[in-house]
Amino acid sequence: MRLINQRLSPPALLALKLAPFVLLIVAYLAGSAARLTDNPADKLLPALSSMATAIDLMAFTPDRRTGEYLLWTDTAASLQRLGAGLGISTALALVLGIAIGIFPAIRALLGPFVGFVAMVPPLALLPVLFIMLGLGEISKIALIVIGIAPIMIRDMAQRVLDLPREQIVKAETLSANSWLVVWRVVLPQVLPRLIVSLRLQLGAAFLFLIAAEAISSDSGLGYRIFLVRRYLSMDIIFPYVAWITFLAAMADYGLDRLRRWLFPWSEMEVGK
Amino acid sequence: MRLINQRLSPPALLALKLAPFVLLIVAYLAGSAARLTDNPADKLLPALSSMATAIDLMAFTPDRRTGEYLLWTDTAASLQRLGAGLGISTALALVLGIAIGIFPAIRALLGPFVGFVAMVPPLALLPVLFIMLGLGEISKIALIVIGIAPIMIRDMAQRVLDLPREQIVKAETLSANSWLVVWRVVLPQVLPRLIVSLRLQLGAAFLFLIAAEAISSDSGLGYRIFLVRRYLSMDIIFPYVAWITFLAAMADYGLDRLRRWLFPWSEMEVGK
Amino acid sequence: QEKTEFNVAWSIYVGWMPWGYAEDTGIVDRWADQYGITINVTQFNDYVESINQYTAGAYDAVTVTNMDALSIPAAGGVDTTAVIVGDFSAGNDAVFLKGGESIADIVGRPVNLVEFSVSHYLLARALDSVGLSERDVNVINTADPDMVGAFQTADVTAMVTWNPMVAEIAMLPDAVQVFDSSMIPGEIIDLMVANTEVLDANPDFGRALAGIWYETVTLMTSDTPEGAEARAAMGAASGTDQAGFEAQMAATELFADPAAAVAFTASADLADTMNLVRAFLFDKGLLTPTATSDNAIGIELPGGTVLGDADNIKLRFTTDYMQMAADGAL
Amino acid sequence: MTALTITNLWKEYGDQIVLENISIDIAPRSFVALVGASGCGKTTLLRLLLGQEQPTRGTILLDDAPLPTEPGPDRGVVYQRYSVFPHLTVLGNVMLGPEMAGSRVWGRLTGARKSALQDRARAMIADVGLAGAEGKYPAQLSGGMQQRLALAQALMMQPRVLLLDEPFGALDPGIRADIHALMQRLWHALPMTVVMVTHDLREAFTLGTRIVALERTRIRPEEIARYGAQIGKDIAIWPPRVAGGGTIYDNPALRDDPALDTLIAGRPDSIERH
Amino acid sequence: MTALTITNLWKEYGDQIVLENISIDIAPRSFVALVGASGCGKTTLLRLLLGQEQPTRGTILLDDAPLPTEPGPDRGVVYQRYSVFPHLTVLGNVMLGPEMAGSRVWGRLTGARKSALQDRARAMIADVGLAGAEGKYPAQLSGGMQQRLALAQALMMQPRVLLLDEPFGALDPGIRADIHALMQRLWHALPMTVVMVTHDLREAFTLGTRIVALERTRIRPEEIARYGAQIGKDIAIWPPRVAGGGTIYDNPALRDDPALDTLIAGRPDSIERH
Ligand SMILES: Nc1ncnc2c1ncn2[C@@H]1O[C@H](COP(=O)(O)OP(=O)(O)OP(=O)(O)O)[C@@H](O)[C@H]1O
Ligand SMILES: Nc1ncnc2c1ncn2[C@@H]1O[C@H](COP(=O)(O)OP(=O)(O)OP(=O)(O)O)[C@@H](O)[C@H]1O
Numbered sequence A, B: 001m002r003l004i005n006q007r008l009s010p011p012a013l014l015a016l017k018l019a020p021f022v023l024l025i026v027a028y029l030a031g032s033a034a035r036l037t038d039n040p041a042d043k044l045l046p047a048l049s050s051m052a053t054a055i056d057l058m059a060f061t062p063d064r065r066t067g068e069y070l071l072w073t074d075t076a077a078s079l080q081r082l083g084a085g086l087g088i089s090t091a092l093a094l095v096l097g098i099a100i101g102i103f104p105a106i107r108a109l110l111g112p113f114v115g116f117v118a119m120v121p122p123l124a125l126l127p128v129l130f131i132m133l134g135l136g137e138i139s140k141i142a143l144i145v146i147g148i149a150p151i152m153i154r155d156m157a158q159r160v161l162d163l164p165r166e167q168i169v170k171a172e173t174l175s176a177n178s179w180l181v182v183w184r185v186v187l188p189q190v191l192p193r194l195i196v197s198l199r200l201q202l203g204a205a206f207l208f209l210i211a212a213e214a215i216s217s218d219s220g221l222g223y224r225i226f227l228v229r230r231y232l233s234m235d236i237i238f239p240y241v242a243w244i245t246f247l248a249a250m251a252d253y254g255l256d257r258l259r260r261w262l263f264p265w266s267e268m269e270v271g272k
Numbered sequence C: 001q002e003k004t005e006f007n008v009a010w011s012i013y014v015g016w017m018p019w020g021y022a023e024d025t026g027i028v029d030r031w032a033d034q035y036g037i038t039i040n041v042t043q044f045n046d047y048v049e050s051i052n053q054y055t056a057g058a059y060d061a062v063t064v065t066n067m068d069a070l071s072i073p074a075a076g077g078v079d080t081t082a083v084i085v086g087d088f089s090a091g092n093d094a095v096f097l098k099g100g101e102s103i104a105d106i107v108g109r110p111v112n113l114v115e116f117s118v119s120h121y122l123l124a125r126a127l128d129s130v131g132l133s134e135r136d137v138n139v140i141n142t143a144d145p146d147m148v149g150a151f152q153t154a155d156v157t158a159m160v161t162w163n164p165m166v167a168e169i170a171m172l173p174d175a176v177q178v179f180d181s182s183m184i185p186g187e188i189i190d191l192m193v194a195n196t197e198v199l200d201a202n203p204d205f206g207r208a209l210a211g212i213w214y215e216t217v218t219l220m221t222s223d224t225p226e227g228a229e230a231r232a233a234m235g236a237a238s239g240t241d242q243a244g245f246e247a248q249m250a251a252t253e254l255f256a257d258p259a260a261a262v263a264f265t266a267s268a269d270l271a272d273t274m275n276l277v278r279a280f281l282f283d284k285g286l287l288t289p290t291a292t293s294d295n296a297i298g299i300e301l302p303g304g305t306v307l308g309d310a311d312n313i314k315l316r317f318t319t320d321y322m323q324m325a326a327d328g329a330l
Numbered sequence D, E: 001m002t003a004l005t006i007t008n009l010w011k012e013y014g015d016q017i018v019l020e021n022i023s024i025d026i027a028p029r030s031f032v033a034l035v036g037a038s039g040c041g042k043t044t045l046l047r048l049l050l051g052q053e054q055p056t057r058g059t060i061l062l063d064d065a066p067l068p069t070e071p072g073p074d075r076g077v078v079y080q081r082y083s084v085f086p087h088l089t090v091l092g093n094v095m096l097g098p099e100m101a102g103s104r105v106w107g108r109l110t111g112a113r114k115s116a117l118q119d120r121a122r123a124m125i126a127d128v129g130l131a132g133a134e135g136k137y138p139a140q141l142s143g144g145m146q147q148r149l150a151l152a153q154a155l156m157m158q159p160r161v162l163l164l165d166e167p168f169g170a171l172d173p174g175i176r177a178d179i180h181a182l183m184q185r186l187w188h189a190l191p192m193t194v195v196m197v198t199h200d201l202r203e204a205f206t207l208g209t210r211i212v213a214l215e216r217t218r219i220r221p222e223e224i225a226r227y228g229a230q231i232g233k234d235i236a237i238w239p240p241r242v243a244g245g246g247t248i249y250d251n252p253a254l255r256d257d258p259a260l261d262t263l264i265a266g267r268p269d270s271i272e273r274h
């Protein structure tokens, strides 16, 4: 049997899927043990027990200063920013993406400009951004939006352009005006793609969130990581990174389920 | 005529395309003039003339200390890193993406792991990266690779999975073994998509490049921007940002032309 | 013009942690209320960004070092007055080598530091002390939060940085501290500066800042449970604990007594320091791109002495507000 | 009325001439069967009639007025592919046209109008033989079922001109006969002109009032781009079939008459072989 | 030899039973025309014969050996769609099979072997009527041309079993007659068993040695998922057509004989209407 036609048993599948993760953990433990033998105070690859202590401290012990559980307040703060940033980007992508994709005049007006903005490295313009929007929540959300919205807008516009022209024409023969083409034909068909696009940008969104929180903030996952980075407190950083990864993976998974649930037909089209 | 069917004359198209750029420049000039009236030494929105001076200084005047033309040495350093990072990512995406997409066993082994790695925020793990790879060029290139390769790998794998199963079966009936399916059927069909995927990651690659150069470097576009950010020298930052944007846009355009030239059939498939 | 709402920016550093503590515990509001004004205190993780924001006009006051006050806001045309001279670094900044005995062993090595920062200045002074110059080393710009990790990589053999990274690096087995700011006492000064225009129109703002500062510093330096409590809180806020924070304080010459701060600011040594600083900045091309000498920007010292261009005074040191604190006149 | 007048029509794509100087009058309520070799430009001609593309030269008149330069509800279409909306169920697809016609803002009807429309749509779905599949999405249907769905969708709008591009190619003979009967019934009942591309001459003769063959006279490779297709044969069905009336072919008893087959079987060469 | 033996074959997708207990012996060198209503499972049966999918129950034997569980060069296929490779030109598509068979590492031939193959490929391309289009990509071809290309591609491998899924639906009658003649010639010449899905009974009778109708006996909506298609009719062509030999139908002079059409026209009801 050709390798491409291999049919694996469920236990073999599970074993394969887990293998790299197990390997990673083993490699970490070995590296950590080796470094700790050299220097028992080594902070780079702390032992699991130190991480457990740190997790207990951050997640289950109230902070001395504020009485809050830091991990949870950080998470809440970050997720709020992330949610707002992703929400605004998604709305922009939907409105502008569809408009650019379907209206020739708007495509001419905004297409090249959005393409240009998508190429600007937003981190380099942070000072201007902060001056214009202040240092509050708005600028952090804005950084996420500026970072991911242009890419999502372009993706949406491309998806609209990819719709077979025949479909649009068909809708017109079914008496659709421009608005109805958008509302009944284009919008429902690009919504599943919007979710896919959002999933693809989750990593970037977290990146910009962390960058924004690193500049000015007093809570948030990125804030904490940068705060303790000065002390190389990897016993806190690793759990935070793992937690961020977990959150992102959950969001990714949840969005995919959402898409399947809202748009059952989009699943059927795959491979058609 | 419906708005979606609007046919614009070439001059109208051009006017629309330029409008937002003109608007941006006008807004900048107005803002700059207003701030300079308040404080003639204002650095946030410098006058065009200061920027011209700065450009002259950076691009056409040898540096006092090293005798080099800073903009060009910075550009060369950055482009080398970027090229290496993109090259490695592309190669990884090609090899691993195809392998994950076509071989069930490798898909089981690496699919979930790559999905996991794609969610890890790489900036947060910089210290570990440094220790493992040192502070030199390698770690900068590695940051770019870690930042964009997982996404490209996932994209490639998805494209391979999206190929109609019928094509693979057909190739098998034409006597292909697994390797020949990859080599003659899958690879040539995903190469154009690889270029598209690369284009989509250009922005992110520049982002990671700048982040890496901001951490530790003695030349590079990101290095310069973060260095002069210390003095809010927007007269240097703006031209540098514009230059980066230009480079990214050129790369984007060039890659697209390359795709059309290498894979003429990929253009014909659009909208089919 | 007069106004009643003021924005103050501070960044996380041992000498400036009191600002965050004062905000958290209501000291800020109490003093602001006393003068009938509002003071918004914003914490920055990123020191440079806080100064940039101040320079761009988003803030009325900011915590900054003497050197950066000259090179960023003053060079950016923002007339700036140092309201409070909070402390000077006496060991908070240090030069480390791997495998080396003294600063002279730095010759020929790449040196990782934040370029154009006080670390760079410290390096210049350190090299100077043994008759070397920057041409003898190779400077590599490195971001401050990554210093500790960076020091543990093989290609890093020399590093200049500040606390809390100094304390972390000092604990590493192969780190040798060959020079630190206690050898150039009083040259790296941590200030609270305010926009001169705003300050002149609203002296109450200056008074409130001084009031906040000395109340908090008095509390944190006191050997009482409340003082310990305050130090623990500041330690936590800066990402460490009370012991770690107290260790950093030990390397800081904090002026808990306003009279001492006044004496330091009014002494002639300040002029010498600022002369060294402006020469350094001019040498690095940081005094403004068009500067033809280190006289390009005027620095006014208490008592009216002016260093540099008297027609272009952009940085002013004053003892007025600290004096009021010393006199109990707030 | 629904007369189409095509005068000196050319269509070029870049250098390639696809249609060359085509002129034809189509009387109101005709049922034109358009035949021609694969790739000769039949679909292109339909696209022009639809207003989806503009002629390079020449004019198309619909009832003596220039054809609108964009598609509209007066002209319905069933394409070779892409004819149904993947995100709507069978019922949703069929209801879409009247819904959009009846509600210009939300494109959805409510209450009594909705249920009336649903009844109409279900009847139409049953007519094309898709009863029972109302809740399915197109991806769950076979190609032939999708084509029938597209036909039902287009017919709901009762267009004045109906353009069909090989609509019945994927149907099996049983269903096809049903659909033919449906088409005839509707064509007789509605004031509709039909232009249908087909490869099946039997179908052309069963349904058409007139058979028009597009052909390229120059087919040597170097000539292909330089010369377009023209109208080769143009045969009126005899005895004439009239909308609302009938011909001998429409007599169900005669539908399988060998004479018909002789007629068809005798023709392919004259129309298709070059 | 190339006998196919299907015994008690079931195919279910989840809850839906598509094929129910199918048993059939296909003699070596048969030309089976598979007919049946749209959606009844014809394509599914071909996929099973191809080894692309596995039966839920039952066995398929190829020359008394179990069918390999994956596709291979002994069984060729022309699908309804997706049959050609979009990244290869017409010539590249046709050469692909022999190239991969001849070069197991690079999948490309060089030198004399290459030119010999090119000649063969060009001849095959001409046979299916695509001469002149050698350098075009599939996206530049019409649907019918793509199907002919797919056929040429499959035929280059001279498979023992050739599976065709409505391969000629999109062809116009002229080309179709040519392709029919080609198919017959090849079938006579090569040791090949053919299973062809078609909706066109005339085609079935023109080419087949045997006509097999799949049908669902239970078609009420609530029954559709619970019962699959079974073999309804199974008609051997009379007089028998034998590979390498001929029947009266193959006499070109008789091909358009009305008698044939009568025969076809008389049958649809018995095979297709439920
Ligand atoms: N958008 C286009 N750009 C360039 N050439 C085109 C375009 N559309 C069609 N053509 C060409 O025009 C010719 C006619 O194509 P058309 O699709 O109208 O053929 P057809 O008669 O419908 O064929 P079939 O029966 O196979 O569907 C073809 O040669 C095709 O390559
Ligand atoms: N992968 C699948 N999953 C679930 N159901 C499927 C799948 N493939 C086919 N079916 C179902 O099996 C039935 C038979 O499909 P198939 O494609 O074999 O029909 P067909 O006879 O080839 O139809 P047509 O003549 O329209 O091509 C259909 O009801 C279809 O919905």
Ligand SMILES: [Mg+2]
Pocket (backbone or CB within 6 Å): D042, D043, D044, D080, D165, E142
């Ligand atoms: Mg066509």
Ligand SMILES: [Mg+2]
Pocket (backbone or CB within 6 Å): D142, E042, E043, E044, E080, E165
């Ligand atoms: Mg089928």
